[in-house]
Amino acid sequence: MCCIVAGTEGNSMFPKGNFGYPQMYSPEKSVNLTISNSTAFQVGNNNFLSVGGESDMKMNQVTQGSYYQQHGYTEVLESNALLNENQMHLLRENLSRKWKEFARTVGFRQPEIEEIDHDYDRDGLKEKVYQMLHKWQMKEGSRNATVGKVATALYSLKDTDLLNQLIRLN
Numbered sequence: 816m817c818c819i820v821a822g823t824e825g826n827s828m829f830p831k832g833n834f835g836y837p838q839m840y841s842p843e844k845s846v847n848l849t850i851s852n853s854t855a856f857q858v859g860n861n862n863f864l865s866v867g868g869e870s871d872m873k874m875n876q877v878t879q880g881s882y883y884q885q886h887g888y889t890e891v892l893e894s895n896a897l898l899n900e901n902q903m904h905l906l907r908e909n910l911s912r913k914w915k916e917f918a919r920t921v922g923f924r925q926p927e928i929e930e931i932d933h934d935y936d937r938d939g940l941k942e943k944v945y946q947m948l949h950k951w952q953m954k955e956g957s958r959n960a961t962v963g964k965v966a967t968a969l970y971s972l973k974d975t976d977l978l979n980q981l982i983r984l985n
Contacts, residue, residue: 894963920968
């Protein structure tokens with residue numbers, strides 16, 4: 816895994832250019848980095864973030880409601896449309912390690928989460944996600960497992976990548 820840091824020349828902590836993590840880096844663990852004196856940085860192949868500047872100052876002044884509107888979230892957060900199979904497949908394939916947080920957000924209690932975790936421990940993470948989503952649909956009933964409820968949960972988890980993919984399938 817390698818990152819590109821666009822820093823200023825002479826920066827002793829992270830010189831301008833590429834750097835990599837030590838071999839013992841584990842993707843399951845989070846990595847905290849402090850990046851300063853930079854205008855932009857890239858993590859991975861397709862992710863780029865511009866730091867500072869006029870657009871960030873404007874964003875700090877935007878209220879949450881207009882932020883939803885600006886990014887097209889209002890409609891999906893209020894949607895009463897039932898989840899379709901493509902949307903369920905998207906969730907099953909992408910929730911992975913966030914499945915417990917998602918489950919709490921959609922109303923599962925801790926004992927229910929632990930039961931799913933224990934019962935499907937040998938079957939792997941994807942099966943746990945599948946079973947959690949299946950139980951959630953059964954719990955909500957055929958008319959209440961809506962796109963809006965899933966979108967609200969994803970938004971509260973700050974998983975805007977998955978939320979945007981869900982919107983594209985809506």
